[in-house]
Amino acid sequence: MNRTGYELLKRAMDVAGAVSVLIIASPAMAAVAVVIAVRMGRPVFFSQARPGKDAKIFMLWKFRTMLNVDATKRLVEDGERLTALGRFLRATSLDELPTMINVLRGDMSFVGPRPLLVQYLDKYTPRQARRHEVRPGVTGLAQCKGRNALSWEEKFEWDISYVENRSLILDARILLWTFASVVRREGISANDHATMPEFEGSQLTVRGEEE
Secondary structure (H helix, E strand, C coil), X not given: CCHHHHHHHHHHHHHHHHHHHHHHCHHHHHHHHHHHHHHCCCCCEEEEEEECHHHCXXXXXXXXXXXXXXXXXXXXXXXXXXXXXXXXXXXXXXXXXXXXHHHHHCCCEXXXXXXXXXXXXXXXXXXXXXXXXXXXXXXXXXXXXXXXXXXXXXXXXXXXXXHHHCCHHHHHHHHHHHHHHHHHCCCCCXXXXXXXXXXXXXXXXXXXXXX
């Protein structure tokens, strides 16, 4: 299958999959929203600007897993703000269910490099920036190969590997691998971090990309 046919078929499958998940998971989403409202207060959703394909900015939607920043209550760092409920939602990936709206809108795909923070855009090497050649994904090759237990450089290399080798067969494998990782609850956080340390720029020197 040529690249255009792959992209069209993948988009059709994304739309059908997102609609199916939203319908099937609607009772679970309603229950999660109620529990978050009771345990953590409002809002129940978390939204944040993220770069998508060609670095176009969109608003990512997820269920809220952290308390609001409050220096008076010593709630500043992610580890301090992440609640037991939030850890459960992340471990089971239930926090990702609202992201189906982003998939339906075309901001994201089921499979692709995870959308990272906008402030990272000017920190990528030209090679790392290739992750924006495709739609970001709810899951991706890096999530299957270690998730937050990987270093940033390792994550980016898996992202580029996906960009260069993407296919429907690889997408199917990634979805299966992701399901297995969620069941085993692997790579939820980096060592000594509640989630993942901030990306400060690659420490690796890449031939042809030196400053």
